[in-house]
Amino acid sequence: SQQGEEDPQALSIQEGENATMNCSYKTSINNLQWYRQNSGRGLVHLILIRSNEREKHSGRLRVTLDTSKKSSSLLITASRAADTASYFCATERNFGNEKLTFGTGTRLTIIP
Amino acid sequence: DAMVIQNPRYQVTQFGKPVTLSCSQTLNHNVMYWYQQKSSQAPKLLFHYYDKDFNNEADTPDNFQSRRPNTSFCFLDIRSPGLGDAAMYLCATSSLAGETQYFGPGTRLLVL
Numbered sequence: 334s335q336q337g338e339e340d341p342q343a344l345s346i347q348e349g350e351n352a353t354m355n356c357s358y359k360t361s362i363n364n365l366q367w368y369r370q371n372s373g374r375g376l377v378h379l380i381l382i383r384s385n386e387r388e389k390h391s392g393r394l395r396v397t398l399d400t401s402k403k404s405s406s407l408l409i410t411a412s413r414a415a416d417t418a419s420y421f422c423a424t425e426r427n428f429g430n431e432k433l434t435f436g437t438g439t440r441l442t443i444i445p
Numbered sequence: 446d447a448m449v450i451q452n453p454r455y456q457v458t459q460f461g462k463p464v465t466l467s468c469s470q471t472l473n474h475n476v477m478y479w480y481q482q483k484s485s486q487a488p489k490l491l492f493h494y495y496d497k498d499f500n501n502e503a504d505t506p507d508n509f510q511s512r513r514p515n516t517s518f519c520f521l522d523i524r525s526p527g528l529g530d531a532a533m534y535l536c537a538t539s540s541l542a543g544e545t546q547y548f549g550p551g552t553r554l555l556v557l
Contacts, residue, residue, distance in 0.1 A: 337487075363543060375449075375535055375548035376488070421487060425543035433546060435487040 337422045337436025345442040352409040354439040356422030357402075363425045365398055365405050366433065370419045379407075379420075409441075417443045448472070451536050451549035458526050459557050466521040466552045468536030476542050477519040479511060480535040482551075488535055494519060495542060523554075531556045 337358045346352050356365070364383045368376040382389045382398045382405070389396045395408040409416055419440050423433040449470045458464040468477065476495050480488035492501045494513045508530070510522040523530055533553050537546040 366545065368548075373533075373551075373553070375451075375550045376537075376546075378545045378547065381545055423546075432490055432493065433543065434490075437487050438485075440485075 337424055339436040339439045343440040348443050348445050350412055352412050352441055354407045354420050356405045356436050358424050360426050366423045367407050368421045412443045414443050414445050449538055449547050449549035451552050455553050457555045461525045464523050464526055466534050468519045468549055469517050470538045472538055474538035474540045476539040478537040479521050482533045526556045528556050
């Protein structure tokens with residue numbers, strides 16, 4: 334079964350606004366990662382947060398992790414047109430046998 | 446720059462005609478992954494190699510095979526492509542299992 338579910342499925346905001354995407358998962362994890370995918374391209378790693386961490390920042394990105402609720406959020410501040418892409422969370426489960434399981438993704442559109 | 450390269454970027458094949466997709470990496474990573482991604486869906490792991498150890502996903506059809514002749518190269522063979530195999534195929538690498546994955550640009554397969 335799918336490990337990660339993301340919400341919303343699609344999000345449209347004005348350039349300059351903040352965008353928040355959420356990810357929920359089902360089993361205990363070692364880490365959770367966020368990836369970006371531009372249309373028709375490969376995925377690009379954005380940030381990794383470990384199960385013992387609660388928050389991480391990278392430039393305009395802020396990721397939180399709540400292991401008690403089995404959820405994570407990705408916040409993109411001061412959005413730009415170039416942030417238009419699909420965003421996926423991926424989890425490495427405990428005893429995950431070297432694999433990541435990807436969520437369903439959020440399609441983000443930034444309106445100039 | 447160190448990278449993951451996939452060839453070809455676009456592949457057209459006929460129903461039932463074998464096709465091979467290739468992936469190479471200059472990152473010297475131990476782990477290589479093959480994913481299938483259909484439109485607006487999450488990447489689905491087909492199999493992965495940890496060094497020479499091959500790990501097949503339980504639901505990967507027998508029609509899909511893989512070879513890793515050395516650290517740098519990995520191939521995806523589709524023995525008898527069906528219309529349902531039309532998708533983007535993504536190769537990824539990781540230095541440590543379950544950690545950050547580095548993706549190639551993908552090969553889009555069209556089956557006629």
